[in-house]
Amino acid sequence: MSAVLARPAPSTRGATLRTLAAAEARRYARSPVFLAGVLLLLWATATSLGDLDDAGGDLAVVPAACLGLAGVLVGHSLTRSTSRPGDAVRAAPADGALRTAALALACLVPGAVALAWAVWVALALAAADLPVAIGWGRQAGMLATGVVAAVGGPLVGVLVGRWTRFPGAGLVAAVVLTGWTLACTAGLMMTATRWGTLVHLNAPFATWTSADGPDAPPWLAGGSPWWYVAYQVALCGLAATAAMVHEATGARRTRLWRVLAVLAVVAVGCLALACAADPTRVFL
Amino acid sequence: MSPRGVDPVAVGGASAVGAVLLAGCVLAAGDGPPYAWLHLALVPPAVAAAFVLDEPAAAAADAVPSSLRRRTAGRLAALSVPCGLWTAGVAAVAVRAPGTAVGALLVSAGGVLALTLAAAAVLRRAGVAEPGEAVAAGAGGLLLATLVFAPAAVPMPPEGTLAWAVAALAGALVVTLATGGGAWPRRPGSPPRVLARRRR
Numbered sequence: 001m002s003a004v005l006a007r008p009a010p011s012t013r014g015a016t017l018r019t020l021a022a023a024e025a026r027r028y029a030r031s032p033v034f035l036a037g038v039l040l041l042l043w044a045t046a047t048s049l050g051d052l053d054d055a056g057g058d059l060a061v062v063p064a065a066c067l068g069l070a071g072v073l074v075g076h077s078l079t080r081s082t083s084r085p086g087d088a089v090r091a092a093p094a095d096g097a098l099r100t101a102a103l104a105l106a107c108l109v110p111g112a113v114a115l116a117w118a119v120w121v122a123l124a125l126a127a128a129d130l131p132v133a134i135g136w137g138r139q140a141g142m143l144a145t146g147v148v149a150a151v152g153g154p155l156v157g158v159l160v161g162r163w164t165r166f167p168g169a170g171l172v173a174a175v176v177l178t179g180w181t182l183a184c185t186a187g188l189m190m191t192a193t194r195w196g197t198l199v200h201l202n203a204p205f206a207t208w209t210s211a212d213g214p215d216a217p218p219w220l221a222g223g224s225p226w227w228y229v230a231y232q233v234a235l236c237g238l239a240a241t242a243a244m245v246h247e248a249t250g251a252r253r254t255r256l257w258r259v260l261a262v263l264a265v266v267a268v269g270c271l272a273l274a275c276a277a278d279p280t281r282v283f284l
Numbered sequence: 285m286s287p288r289g290v291d292p293v294a295v296g297g298a299s300a301v302g303a304v305l306l307a308g309c310v311l312a313a314g315d316g317p318p319y320a321w322l323h324l325a326l327v328p329p330a331v332a333a334a335f336v337l338d339e340p341a342a343a344a345a346d347a348v349p350s351s352l353r354r355r356t357a358g359r360l361a362a363l364s365v366p367c368g369l370w371t372a373g374v375a376a377v378a379v380r381a382p383g384t385a386v387g388a389l390l391v392s393a394g395g396v397l398a399l400t401l402a403a404a405a406v407l408r409r410a411g412v413a414e415p416g417e418a419v420a421a422g423a424g425g426l427l428l429a430t431l432v433f434a435p436a437a438v439p440m441p442p443e444g445t446l447a448w449a450v451a452a453l454a455g456a457l458v459v460t461l462a463t464g465g466g467a468w469p470r471r472p473g474s475p476p477r478v479l480a481r482r483r484r
Contacts, residue, residue, distance in 0.1 A: 033421060033425065036425075040429065040433075044433060061432065065428075065429065065432040065433070066429075069425075069428055069429075069432070070425060073421050073424075073425060077417070077421070166293045166294065166297055167291060167293070167294040167335055167338075167416055167417060167420075168294055168297070168298055168331045168334075168335060168416070168417070168420050168424075170421070171327065171331050171420050171421060171424040171425075172297070172298070172301050172328070172331070174424065174425075174428060175301065175305070175324060175327050175328065175424070175428070178324055178428055178431065179305065179308075179321075179324055182320060182321065182324065
C-alpha cells in the first residue's frame with residue numbers, strides 16, 4: 001500500500017479534520033446560493049430595522065430563512081459534490097465520517113454570519129431605546145433561535161446529501177422543514193396551554209409573536225426561548241451525528257448510534273423544559 | 285409522443301411530495317382556502333418541471349437526427365403528472381372551501397411551471413445537459429423565499445391572474461425559442477444532414 005492511500009494515524013486526525021473543514025468552509029462561503037442568502041439577509045434586515053417595535057425578536061425569521069433554509073440547498077449540494085467523484089475521494093487520506101464532520105464544521109460559516117447579524121440587530125434595538133416589554137434575556141433568546149436555525153438548515157442538507165441520492169432531495173428537505181414549521185404555527189391558534197406550547201415549539205424554528213386578528217394587539221407566546229434554543233442545538237447535533245453514521249463503520253458506528261440516542265433524549269428533555277415554562281401569553 | 289428519457293424518480297418523487305402536501309391542503313381547507321399551504325405545495329411541481337429537460341446522455345442525443353424541439357416536446361408530456369395532480373388538488377380544496385380562487389391558482393401554477401421550464405430550456409440550449417438541479421434550486425428557493433417574505437405573491441389572488449397569465453405565455457415563448465433552430469430538422473424518410481453531406 002502506498003503512503004498516499006494509508007489512513008491517517010489518530011494523532012493526525014485532528015489536523016486532517018481542521019484542513020478539510022477549512023477547505024469545506026471556503027467552498028461554503030463561495031457558494032452562490034449562500035451569497036444570495038447573505039444579500040437577501042442584509043436587504044430584509046435593513047428594510048425591517050426601519051420599522052422596529054418591541055417585538056423585534058421575531059426578526060429571527062430572517063436569518064432562519066435566508067441562511068438556514070437556503071443552507072439546506074448549500075449543504076446538500078456540497079455533500080453531493082464530494083460524493084460524485086467516488087473513487088478519487090475515497091482514495092484521499094480521510095474516511096467518510098471525517099469528511100462528513102468537516103462538512104458539518106463548514107456549516108458554522110452561516111452561523112457566524114447569523115451571529116454577526118444578531119449582534120447588529122441587538123445593537124440597533126438598544127440604540128432605538130424602545131420600551132422593552134419582553135425583557136432583554138428573552139429578546140436575546142429569540143434572536144438566538146435564528147442563529148441556531150442558520151446552522152441547522154445546512155446540517156440537514158448535509159444529512160440529506162449523505163443518505164439520499166435522488167435529484168432534488170435538498171429542495172424536498174427544505175419543503176419538509178418549511179411544512180413542519182408552518183404546521184406548528186397551529187399551536188399559536190390554540191388556547192394558551194402547555195399542550196399548545198408543545199405543538200408550537202416542536203418545530204425546528206418558531207416565531208414568538210402573533211395576534212388574534214389583523215387589528216388585534218400582538219402578543220408574545222408562552223414557553224422558554226433559551227430551552228427552545230437548547231432543543232434546536234440538540235436537533236443540530238442529531239443531524240450532524242446522523243450524517244456521520246452513514247459512512248462510519250465498526251466501533252465508531254456503534255458509538256455514533258449511542259450519541260444519537262443520547263442526543264434524542266436531550267432534545268426531548270429540552271423541548272419539555274421549553275414547554276414547561278408559563279404558557280400565558282403576554283400582550284405587547 | 286412519450287416522455288422518453290425523463291427521470292421518473294425526479295418527476296415522480298416530486299409529484300408524490302406535492303400530492304402529500306395537496307392532501308394536507310385539502311384537510312386544512314375546512315376554515316377557508318389554505319393559501320400558505322398551497323404556496324408550499326407549488327414547490328414540488330416546480331421541481332418536477334425543472335428536471336423534465338435533463339438529458340444525461342445529451343452528447344449522444346444531440347448526434348441523432350431528432351431536433352431539440354422535438355425531443356423537448358416529447359419530454360413535456362411528463363409534465364402532465366404534476367399538472368394533473370395540482371389541478372385535482374385545487375379542485376378538491378375548492379370543494380371543501382367554496383371561496384377558493386380556482387382560476388387564479390391554476391393560472392399562477394401555469395406561470396410558475398412555464399417560467400421554470402423556460403429557465404431549464406435556456407440552460408439546455410446553452411449546452412448544460414442537466415439543468416434540473418440548478419433550476420430546481422433557483423425556482424424552489426424563490427418560491428420558499430416569497431412564502432416567507434412576500435406570501436401574497438404566489439399563488440396570486442384573482443387580481444394578479446393577468447400577470448401570471450402573461451408570465452405563462454412568456455415562459456412558453458421562451459421554451460419555444462430556446463428549443464428551436466436545431467441542427468437536425470428531421471423530415472420523415474430523409475437521411476440525417478451529416479449523412480447527406482457525406483454522400484455528396
